[in-house]
Amino acid sequence: MAWQVAPGAYGILALIVVVSSLGLTIMPRIRERNLLRPFRVVREHAYAPVITCGFVHADFGHLFFNSLTMFFFGPTLERTIGTTRFIALYFIGLVISSLGTVWKHKNNPEYASLGASGAILCVLFAYIVYYPLDKIYLYFALGIPAVLFAFGYLAYTWWASKNARGRVNHDAHLDGALTGLIFVGVTDFNAWRHAFQVVGDALN
Numbered sequence: 001m002a003w004q005v006a007p008g009a010y011g012i013l014a015l016i017v018v019v020s021s022l023g024l025t026i027m028p029r030i031r032e033r034n035l036l037r038p039f040r041v042v043r044e045h046a047y048a049p050v051i052t053c054g055f056v057h058a059d060f061g062h063l064f065f066n067s068l069t070m071f072f073f074g075p076t077l078e079r080t081i082g083t084t085r086f087i088a089l090y091f092i093g094l095v096i097s098s099l100g101t102v103w104k105h106k107n108n109p110e111y112a113s114l115g116a117s118g119a120i121l122c123v124l125f126a127y128i129v130y131y132p133l134d135k136i137y138l139y140f141a142l143g144i145p146a147v148l149f150a151f152g153y154l155a156y157t158w159w160a161s162k163n164a165r166g167r168v169n170h171d172a173h174l175d176g177a178l179t180g181l182i183f184v185g186v187t188d189f190n191a192w193r194h195a196f197q198v199v200g201d202a203l204n
Contacts, residue, residue, distance in 0.1 A: 005075075005079055006074070006075035006076075006078045006079055006083075007083060008074075008078050008083045008086045008087045008090070009070065009074030009075045009077070009078045009086065009123075010074075010075065012070070012074070012087075012090060013067060013070045013071060013074065015055060016054075016055050016057075016063070016066070016067060016070070016116055017063070017067055019055040019056060020055065020056055020057040020063045021063070023056045023057070024057065024059065024060060024063070030056060031056045031057075031114065034048075034049050034052040034053055034055065034056045034114065035049060035053060035056070035112040035113070035114050036049045036050065036053035036098055036101060036102070036112065036113045036114060037049065037109075037111065037112050038101060038102040038103075038104070038105040038106045038108065038111055038113075039105070039106065039107070039108060039109040039110075039111065041102050041106070042102065042106045049098075050095060050098040050099065050102070051091070051094060051095065051098070053098060053113060053114045053115070054094045054098070054115065054116040054118070054119050055116065056114045056115070057114060057115050057116070058114060058115065058167070062115055066115065066116045066117055066120050069120050069121075069123075069124055070116075070120050070123065073123060073124050073127045074086070074120075074123050076127065076131075077089075077123060077126060077127045077130065080130050081126075081130075081187075081188070085187060086123075089122060089123065089126055089180065089183050090119050090122065090123060091119070092122070092179060092183060093118060093119040093120075093121070093122025093123065093176045093179045093180060093183070094116070094118060094119035094122075094176075096118075096122075096175055096176070096179045097117075097118025097119065097121075097122070097171075097172040097173075097175040097176040097179065098113075098118065098172070100118075100171055100172065100175040101113050101169060101171055101172050101175075104171055113169045113172065115169070115172075117169070117172060117173055117176065118169075118172035118173060118175055118176030118179075119176060120176070121173050121176035121177045121180065122176040122177065122179045122180035122183070123180060124177070124180065125150060125176075125177040125178075125179075125180030125181050126180035126181070126183055126184050127146070127180075128146040128147065128149070128150045128180075129180075129181060129184040129191050129192060129195050130184070130191055130194075130195070131146060132145070132146050132147040132150075132195045132198055132199050133145050133146065133147065133198060133199070133202055134146045136149045145202075147195075147199055150177075153177065154174070154177060154178075157170050157173050157174045157177065158174060161173075161174050
């Protein structure tokens, strides 16, 4: 079966869905206890939510889109790079996106963040290096090459992290995406060479 050759992606996905669903239904304390509160991380040394915040979500819509992204891109990437590297990628992306949030909001006692978006964007952008011409479908209808999606998303998220207001943690999204690109560069630079070659050939 397919899950047997991608145990990391499917295992992480199952954990996210189960823990988040419990936190959104019968055990709301799970969500509250695992919120990433940068003020507490720095002043009370409450480090666990740096990781555990990635397994709780704000609502079922938030959970759905993160789970869907992981389902479509995580298993293929894991089969490409191996389970050990995939799990390392996921948790490095989660930690770095969380620490970036902690750094930016460390003096704000009211700020809290949650969700797997930073780690899942780390997975997605690593996938894009390996499969730059694959189609990514926006709103399930508009398919664009992954490399174009990457440029557009990075530009938007950089802008949003500087200017946008609201509930979305754009800083974590940007940190996660960049971590995925850097991880591939450090662990498999030939994948970057191949991506440039594939994209160059497509443009010629």
